Amino acid sequence: MTYDVVVVGARCAGAPTALLLARAGHRVLLVDRAPIPSDTLSGLYIHQPGVERLARWGLLDRIRASGCPPLRTVSYHVADVRVSGPAPTLPGVDGAYAPRRYVLDTILAEAAAAGGADLRDRTSVTGLTTDDDGRVTGVRLRANGGTEVTEKARLVIGADGMRSTVARLVDAPRYAHHPNLTCVYYTFWAGVTGADFQIYERPGGWVAGLRSHDDLMLVAAYLPQDQFDRVRRDAPAAYRATVATTAPALWQQLTDATPAERLYGTGDQRNFFRQAYGPGWALVGDAGHHKDSINAHGITDSFVQAELLAGELGGDLRGNLGDGARVDAALARFAAARDALMTPNYRTNLLTARLDSPPDRIATLRVVQDSPDLTDRYLGVVAGIRPPDELYTRELLAQLSMLDGTRR
Ligand SMILES: Cc1cc2nc3c(=O)[nH]c(=O)nc-3n(C[C@H](O)[C@H](O)[C@H](O)COP(=O)(O)OP(=O)(O)OC[C@H]3O[C@@H](n4cnc5c(N)ncnc54)[C@H](O)[C@@H]3O)c2cc1C
Structure with missing residues (x-):
């Protein structure tokens, strides 16, 4: 046939x-x-528009029935800034998922x-x-x-x-x-508290935590591609050092713990x-x-x-x-x-993926963290359910230009 x-x-x-x-x-x-x-x-990690498609195809209930929890809370940490809030939702979609x-x-x-x-x-x-x-x-x-x-x-x-x-x-x-810009290593940890989806960034490092089945949190550490040859020689040490320096609050919970699985990783990030x-x-x-x-x-x-x-x-x-x-x-x-x-x-x-946490991004997030409305907008943009323009409200632009004025 x-x-x-x-x-x-x-x-x-x-x-x-x-x-x-x-x-x-x-x-x-x-x-x-x-x-x-x-x-x-x-x-x-599946962003809300992906979860929405699972729902539309009639498969989200099967994901839920597998014991995969919705990711309902989010926190972003960069420098001294912390943007946190409830994960954006869509009709029939109660958050992101990480099956x-x-x-x-x-x-x-x-x-x-x-x-x-x-x-x-x-x-x-x-x-x-x-x-x-x-x-x-x-x-x-x-x-x-x-x-x-x-x-x-x-x-x-x-x-x-x-x-x-x-x-x-x-x-x-x-x-x-x-060109390839990063390399990444991840494993799974039990009993991690805090937001269901956590991001930590600093120049040269990026750490993401996402809650999956069996209350295990996948913790991924991203490093610059130009360090891959060095990192792969002792990946567990590089992974631990990156989580410790980039996400100290998260590392406090992991430092004496044993991961639930082996370390996975790649530098082939095309x-x-x-x-x-x-x-x-x-x-x-x-x-x-x-x-x-x-x-x-x-x-x-x-x-x-x-x-x-x-x-x-x-x-x-x-x-x-x-x-x-x-x-x-x-x-x-x-x-x-x-x-x-x-x-x-x-x-x-x-x-x-340049892992450079530029100062203008930090300045923007510093304004966002103090406003529930801007936080909602920011998390909506990251989830892909709001266009980026919706973040740049008059309030945000005014505060950024004020900051710019004080810097001059
Ligand atoms: C470390 C890492 C972390 C990531 N984190 C995320 C994340 O959190 N969220 C996210 O959205 N994405 C993430 N991604 C990306 C995501 O994994 C991929 O985008 C996704 O898997 C792409 O799906 P795919 O079906 O196109 O390809 P794949 O998942 O690669 O599937 C391809 C399939 O094709 C089959 N295949 C290949 N060649 C043949 C052949 N000749 N004959 C028959 N079968 C063949 C393979 O066996 C495989 O099953 C991550 C990727 C990596 C490497």
Whole structure:
């Protein structure tokens, strides 16, 4: 049989793409070389717009039923400034969430299967088939080290992560690329008190704490990329030193404790956009666009892209997918919308990943911390549910210009 779509990669980009396309009536094959369930190297934070999509897809209750708590309180600490308050909410969304990836990804993949997608885990894409015009027409698969099989499809979607096999096989060019800026290490700690989502920053260090299942808090420490070679020689010591110096209030609680798991980490924090589509293929999630994990947007952005792509491929299904020109037009709209939506966060992310806590940011947060209204606005901007302009009220601008005047 010819599938309408083969989706390669069954985590937070691929599984919702398959879910939405299958629910819309497409014949979908979803493959992943990893077993399901399985863990992956990742933080866990899902911003409210991502949680909203889980709710819309009917999956938030399953996340809650897995024992994952909502993150209802937030605190930001930089220099002597502390901005804290309730996490922003949306209708039906009681905060951010930070489910373990082996829970989240499994819920998503099972939902795709329940929605009608054929799901094959432990199955690797090893090649693509093309027609005489070079249009991708299917995938070559190898299940669990077995023999190779071919599956035909009208569209192959690479949701196979930053090192995407599909992107390599179609030779998708990168058109924005910035150097790696940070490296990151994280582990999990029991019994940590304080806000559910805590951020601490200082020049040269950034620490994030987020509450997940079993009352464990993931504590991540970011350091500059140019220290990675030194840091990796004794990562546990560098992790502890970064948390101690960047987040002393948090470190007080951890100093005599033993982490609940081993230390995980990476220096491979790439920043790029890849061409999102070509004849018979498309990329979604990290495969097409990757950024430093510091602002924790990868999962939410994957959900947003999945919804965009499925929405553009849309309603008239088999007819639509049978017509290459119409598919290409839908993919072009997806690509343009992806770039328009992802570029502002990408730029902010590059600034954050410089780890330089610029004085104007500290001055802004110093004004914000004293005002409940500005605090709400700031937390809303960080959550991605308010545009940045909404922070810069007359009150904030007046206070900043006063400060500027006293400095002169
Ligand atoms: C240290 C760290 C912390 C992070 N913290 C956060 C955070 O707090 N919040 C957040 O939103 N994001 C965070 N991110 C980013 C987030 O992990 C990614 O953006 C997200 O996982 C992207 O999902 P994806 O589905 O595109 O790719 P992936 O999660 O990488 O999944 C790709 C899948 O494709 C499969 N695959 C690959 N090649 C093949 C093949 N040839 N055949 C079959 N299957 C294949 C893989 O097995 C894998 O399961 C973090 C990342 C890191 C590294």
